[in-house]
Amino acid sequence: MHSVEQCEMERIYDKYHESVYRLAFAYCKNRADAEDITSEVFLKRFASRKHFDTESYETAWMMRVTVNLAKDLLRSFRYRFTVPLEDAVLIFESPEESEVYRAVMDLPAKYRSVIHLYYYEGYSVAEIAEIVRRSETAVQTQLYRARKLLRQTLGEELDL
């Protein structure tokens, strides 16, 4: 019944699972929910009949679905309250790393997601706009505000 064959499923999974998981974690800040979201993303992908002409389209699709599912989760009852960062799964090699990482994760979800997509995944503003379904101007504004907040937290010497 599935549109994607087994070997293709494995290829897709191996190619994207870390990126999807890390983006999901950037939203929900804990492993369990990030894993659930990741699984859901792949189940949707495998159930989909969608054909992607290029790899970049497929990547964007995966990221967009991840964002949508993560937003759904954030709207849920449980997430009306602050969910602390589950840092047991994180490895820091220096106090600065910990400080920077926590500062990013303390940002509002919309800001930390664009920070993650821009700096970690390396997407352009236009690509992020496509993924999060916002205008490029809105993404630029979010990046600007996110950087501003990070500098407020970490100091003006923060190298972005």
Next chain:
Amino acid sequence: MKRIQQYCNVVNRMRHNPACREEVLYMATRKEIRISRRGAAAGTAVAAALLALNIGGGYLLLSGDTKPENSMVAMSDLAEQNVPLYVSKMQEYYTATSGIPCDFDFTGYGRNFDYTWEDEHYRLTLNAVTGCDWILYYFYDVEPLQGQNWEQFQSEFPTVRLQANMPDVFGVDYECSASSVTTMPNQGPALDDGVWHCVGLVRNWSDVPFSAENNYLKIYVWSTRSGDDEEQIGESFDFLTLDSPLQETDQPWYYNAKEFYTGEGSVWENDQNHPVVELNRYAATPFGVFYVSQVYQAGKAQGFYQTGYTPALLDMNKVFQADFTVSSYDGAIAIDTFDPSQDSYCGTTGRNGEAVSFIHVLFDHPWDPEKGALCIARHDSTAEDSDTAEPAEDAEEPSVLAEKFIQINDPKTGELRQLSDSLLATLSDVEQIALAHTVNYWCKNLTVYRNMIYDDETDRLRLQFSNPLPTDMSVQTDCEIIIQVSCQDKAIPLYDEENGEPKDYLQVTLEQDTRGGHCDIWIDCSEIEGAEQFEVTWSFCPNVAANGEQNTTHFFWTKEYTMTDGVF
């Protein structure tokens, strides 16, 4: 030196659980199992024979913190069964109830159990629980150990009780439970394989779903033979869904009440001086339609109302179309399993001085959201007590029909499938009109989600529109609308970008993706300063089958009451 690269370094070290790979591939292949890790995150053993069904963009889970202790064990156990027991039990129940063979795939709507309890007289085995956020069916067997007959069985009341504990409903600890000896509809006094097959059902008489945070379920066993105390078997377990919440109707919808005991409250009347009830939220699942009505100003403080009135049942039409097969259509036939004379199907309670009723309309046959559409229709706005009446075949004035429709669901494709000409010809005028309204309502419902966020940095309000209908990932159903805003009869300039040029109106497309597209518009708060509300008028562009019908939303606002974060 602090650098954003340090964030990337930490993320790079983050590793996705390798076990997930096999699980996901297994799930995708078998289309059966869904594992939730939230229990594990809380430090408990995950128990999760969790069966998932992609429906409406969400999935439904039953999870427990009991056995099986290992999720992979659960997977293999279940994988050995071609059809989970909870699926076959539910199919058997519906088949016996309606007389119509039921092959609906309930996969994902339940969980198998093997909880057993016994004393010297009876052995009880809970086999399965199936249901949704608003009703649960549970199936258990009772085996007489001392040759008891049917009459003894009835009188000694050996039973399984399923109890939902809902700590935060109505601000009190609330319980939904059921406990009765009811055998399966196809089970008579005779034993079947040495047991009586029983079924119980628990209704959720609140507007908080079973799946809400902190809710949990317990299973108790009791028999008159075993004394006064119930005994819990197994451990408490969660019922989780990420779907089927009660949804707000597009606008309050008034319908007739069958009876109305005013008590100390006042009655709302329609323009024919008939008492009316306001329907404002509903949910539809394969098991039934569940809706919430605010019925009258009771003038009481928080408390429970157990008596009051029996609201009119909405006439239900169902449109089944399996692969466009005409013969499967039985539209405009009222679903007849609900007897409005039994007010046990209606719960009434008070909240903040207002009485609220919770109505369950149970189907005698599961409704498949992926194969058909369902609508609630009121056929005759002037009828007093015709709450279950079928639409009048000889109605002369189409306008009396269906002035309000609620299209509960679109098919999975995101489109309302059109009936064939030959099928349309078989419908009465009444039915055809009903169907047309159904289509329109479905379109109207496209932009039912609206939200408002205040940005104190720019002193602007951001109005968010979204297209919420879940759909198949491969199908795009975009919705194009025109938006205007006014306040105290004055047009308010709009911005489609945070730093864009002001415009008199905006034409935007809400794209349909996994959760619906969004659009944001901004207005300056200085334009509405001092006004308690402003109006947002939006209409579909002509290419949408709502014929440009306008819809107006009144946004009541203060800066304090708007959200400040972007999640909505």
